[in-house]
Amino acid sequence: MTTSANELYGSPEPKISVILPVLNESKYLEEAVKAVLDQDFGGEIEIILAIGPSNDGTEVIAQSLAKVDSRVVVVSNPSGRTASGLNLAVAASRYSIIVRVDGHSKIPKNYLSLAFEILKETGAVNVGGIMAAEGHTVFERGVARAMRSPLGVGASRFHTGGGAASVDTVYLGAFRKQALVAVGGFDERFTRAQDWELNFRLRAAGGTIFFDPRLVVTYRPRSTVKALAKQYFEYGRWRRVVSRRHEGTINYRYLAPPFTVIGVASSLILGAVVSPILFVPALVYALFILIASARIGKSLAEFVSLPLILLTMHMTWGIGFLTSPKSLAPAVTLRP
Known part of the structure; x- marks a missing residue:
């Protein structure tokens, strides 16, 4: 399964739909959306926020962002589950490239243009890069160090880096929408590991998942031991489901x-x-x-x-x- 330039562009100018599944992200949502709006990408973009039932004012912030900029669209995700929110956002998208961003992540100014070029050059159905964990407190910085070290999380390229290559999975991802829809989208049974599971089906359908270390996304790690324990417990549970x-x-x-x-x-x-x-x-x-x-x-x-x-x-x-x-x-x- 390869991607031609025509399939990527779909029009004389490239267009990208950026999707964010959002739940209780009032602390970082505005920063995440602003980073997308400030991209140096030369084509059209839209940002689709799939908002789950939050209790921290996230929905108010999302609606305010949509009022200020018509490129921001808000859709409701009643279940609050990440996979369902992603699928709802994909269904609401208009363009042939889907770039996933999280409400607590931040992309650099050239992220969309670089992702677009890598998709075009490699013919991959999904490309992604490094999950660059960065913390503010001492605990968060320690978690970030652990998440970027093989001694903490093993040798996954999206955690620890490495050369550009075809891989099993990537962090977040820039997808060819046609390929994403063809395999049925994100599996809504999965609370965690939905990215890995989706990339498995994309590969099984003949697609290539490509890692490029130039794609760097700032990730905000958990701030307490309790939150970190819950996160990694769920990672383990759902990785077993995938296996x-x-x-x-x-x-x-x-x-x-x-x-x-x-x-x-x-x-x-x-x-x-x-x-x-x-x-x-x-x-x-x-x-x-x-x-x-x-x-x-x-x-x-x-x-x-x-x-x-x-x-x-x-x-x-x-x-x-x-x-x-x-x-x-x-x-x-x-x-x-």
């Missing part, structure tokens, strides 16, 4: 956290019940956490916060993966 639904999609990187949980728990229990020598595996993991924190952290404050951050990310992802129920994603009909 059950699409056999052969698991590799060692995804199995590392659940095996770590099993190994550490077994070590602590057997060390207490059988022999202290069996504490060794847990102690080795603790040493790894300290060494990783020293390598990742760029300040004393970050080094102090990183052991808890790394432990939270690894353990909750692993526990989520191990406890993910088979009933988690009931059958639904994908939105055409």
